[in-house]
Amino acid sequence: MPPNLRKLTNPQTLPNFVLGKESGSSRIGELGPLLHLRGTLSISRLENVNGAADATMANLGHKNGIDGLLLEWNKGEIADLDVLRSLQPPRMLKELTVNGYGSVRFPTWMENPSIFSKMVLMRLEDCNGCRLLPPLRLLVSLKKLIIVGMSGVENIGSDFYGVGCLKPFPILESLSFETMENWENWSQLETKAGIEGFPQLKELSLRRCPKLNDKLPESLPSLETLVVRGCEQLVISIPAEGLTRLKDLKVHGCKEMSSVWQDELRQLTSLEHLQIDDSSLRHPTLMRVGEEARQLELCLPTKVQTLELSYFCNLVKVPEVMHLTLLEELHIFGCTSLTCFPESGLPSSLRVLQIESCENLISLVRDDEYSSNCTPPPNSNSNCLELLKIQNCPSLKSTSSAVTGSFPVRFKNLYIKYCHALERLCSGKLPGTLRNLEIHYCYSLIYISSEGELPEALESLCIEGWKMLKSLKSLKAGLPKELRRLRIAFCGQLESIANKFDEINATCLESIELSHCGNLRSVPEGLHHLINLSELCIIECKNLVSLPEGGLPASNLRELIIDTVAYPKGMLQDLIFLQKLEIPYSEGLTRLLVEEGFPPNLICLIIYDLKEIKPLFHRRFLHRLTSLRSLSLIGEATDMVSFLPEPENEHEKDGRMGTLMLPKSLISLHISEFENLVKLSTGFQCLTSLQFLSIRACKKLKSLPVGGLPLCLTDLVIHNCPLLKKQCTRSHFVKI
Structure with a gap:
């Protein structure tokens, strides 16, 4: 921090105070006279404090307007107990974080x-030198306690609870331990009245405590959420009467649940959400035992609404869950042996089914061709199913239902990604209720539906990486009537989408993206009739050389990204609502700008592949864009030696180049890859609104403007400019 902050007149906010080693930097004593600070104060690099006397001069205890305080040392630096002792906070403090104290x-x-009668939140992080936690049990107002990265702590017991304390942490609601590498034992508090403590605790989280092998507190009458992740030695036992309010249980990467865990789970009568993995449960539903398989019932309370099973390597069949009549979401991840679902199907209440990284799952249909041993789920039972998401299932060949050959009647969303063997989505029609369809990188897909139709109510269609797709013309009814968003990308064989956008598409389509489709030769006729189209992106379609007759829709287009087509006359002149334009530079663009200029209301402009730049500036094409906020110029223009370019006329050589060539409204400027750029001109001083400047890959650039950068600049990025790096010193950046 700059020196002499103590001379400021009545400052009230100072979010971050950074102590430095350099002479002339502010010392912590600069905070002493600032008695009217309020809100949150962060003091970092405390290893630079010169002892307790220096720390005392900060006078933190008398800054009663502060309700949040962060005290931070760089991790690994030596920390002085006397320094922290001298930084005693004010009595009205509500939140305290101590980070890196060693x-x-x-x-x-x-x-x-x-001192801490108002304290509601405390966070101790990366205090690796401490072997004991402070006895925080008397902080009667504390509601949330977070302890992270204290590798020196091996035991938590009376030092934490306090000797003789009958009911510690009386109103604590949230307790979290994270990355406690050497913590082994958690001793419970025992009194004459039995085991007590944490009477109001609602959330308990244990993450990455690999050596913890003790049991959890037995009496947690108010607990609603229990999260245990990465505690490999911990054996979790559910107490007989202690967790009656538990609603959310997440257990991942633990040694195991207790051997009678299934019976114990039934006692969690309030449980609504369960996440569990194979390392924590040693009895997944259907296990391979030699040539035989045996099925075990997953005994869950009937109120469960969300169930997630992950990384059950031996799980062959999804558990029987028909008794879970309130189940709304089922998520299955990384079950590499999974091939089928239970014969009884899935509950009718199910709304969301997500399956990911189940490499042996073949089909969701009852089809002997795909599965000779197991029968999959009759999805017709799940008549509330709205979303099906399948990802990274390379053996999957079909997704449709066993009974109807289709999907549930309320079905709205279908997302299929990286299912390389998938040949079909369904053997009949897709449901008329389908609103969103996404297909990503399903290389073997032959058709979406055997009847060649998309639902008329479909609003969003995204097809990416479908190698065999050549045309959407095969759709009998053309594009769906209600289609709003169309995205087709990385379909190398695609030649055409449709003959034309007809009247039924004209009022609905809002966004079109066509990218990396090398064989695409045309855009459907009638593009200019899409009166509600606000976004159009056409990139890396090398055989697409022109837009259809009629050009672009002008009435509502806000964003245009286009790189491969020629620029027909009149392409830009009517786009009065366009706000973002991203295009490559060419001679054709120059001619177009001479005749029409840029759309007048642009906010963001990106021009790349610049081969020459002087015409862009000297004809003032950019200066006229009075609403422009963001400008990116990328290319190898050999005539770019100075930015801004030197003026051609004598009357412009008065230091006003920035005003003459770029609009004053500019807030963000990015220039990149100009191989001959040597200097930045004094015209930058005229960019009086510029806040962000990025300069990248300008390897000959040697210096910043002689008169300095605009005073309003707040962010400067310089990357891969080796000569500029050598010339720049701290004095160039002190005002930024």
Whole structure:
């Protein structure tokens, strides 16, 4: 921080105070006179404090307007206990974070209830030198406690609860331990009245505590959420009467649940959401045992609404879940042996089914051709199913239902990704209720439906990486009437989409993206009739050389990204609502700009493949864009030696180049890959609104403007400009 902050007159906010080692940097004592600070104060690089006397001069205890305080040392730096002792916060503090403190213990003020009578949140992070937690049990207002990365702690017990304390943490609602690498034992608090503590705790989270092998507290009467992840030695046992309010249970990467865990789960009568993985459950539903398989019932409370099973390597069949009449979501991840679903099907209440990375799953249909041993789910039972998402299932060949050959009547969303063996989505029609369809990289897909139709109510269609797709003309009814968003990408064989956009598409289509379709030769006729089209993107379609007759729709187009087509006369002149334009530069563009100019209301302009840049500036094509906020210029223009370019006329050589060539409204400027750019001109001073400047891959650029950069600049990015790096010093950037 710059020196002499103490001389500021009555500052009230100082979010971040950074201490430095350099002479002339602010010392922590600069904070002393600033008694009217309020809100949150962060003090970092505290390893640069010169002892307790220096820290005392900060006078933190008298800054009663501060309700949040962060005290931070760089991780690995030596921390002085006396320094932290001298940084005692004000009594009205509500939130305290101590980060990177490396001494062996904490000061006594951290456990003083008279100091922290208002404290509701405390976070201790990366305090690796401390072997004991401070006794925080007397902080009667504490509601949330987060302890992260304290590798020196091996045991948590009386040091944490406090000796003789009958009911510690009386109103604590959330307790989280994360990345406690050496924590082994969590001793429970025992009193004459039994095991007590945490009477109001609603959320308990244990993450990445690999050596913890003790049991969890037994009496947590208010607990609603329990999260245990990456605690490999922990055996979880559910107490007989202690978790009656538990609604959300997530267990991943633990040694195992207790051997009677299935019976115990039935006691969780309030459980609504369950996530569990194979390492925590040693009895997945259907296991391979030699040549035989045996099925075990998954005994869950009937109120379960969300069930997630992940990485059950031996799971062959999805558990029987028909008794879960309130089940709305079923997620299955990484079950590499999974081939089928239970014969009884899935609950009719199911709305979301997600299957990911199940490499042996062949089909969701009852079809002996695809599965000779197991029968898949009759999805017709799940008449509430709205979303089916299948990803990374390379053996999957079909997705449709066993009974109807189609999907449930309420079905709205279908997402299929990276299913390389998929040949068909369904053998009949897709449901008329389908709204969103996405197909990504299903290389073997032959057709979407055997009847060659898309539902008329379909609103969004995304096809990516379908190698065998040559045309959408095969669709009997053309594009759906209600289609709003169309995206087709990386379909190398695609030659055509449709003959034309007819009247039924004219009022609905809002977004079209055609990208990386090398064989695409034409855009459907009638493009200019799409009166509600707001986004059009056509890139990397090398055989697409022109737009259809009539050009672009002008009435509502807001964003245009186009790179391969010629620029027909009149292409830009009517786009008065266009806000974003991304195009490559060419001689054709220059001619078009001479005749029409850029659309007048552009906010964002990106021009790449620039071969020459002087015409762009000297004819003031950019200066006229009075609403322009963001400009990116990318290319190898050999005539770009100075940016902004030197003026051609004598009357322009008055330091006003920035005003003459770029609009004053510009906030963000990005220039990149100009191989001959040597300097930045003084015209930058005229860009009085410029806040962000990015300069990349200009390898001959040697210097910043002689008169400096605009005073309003807040962000500067310089990348891969080796000569500029050598010339720049701290003095260039101190005002940014």
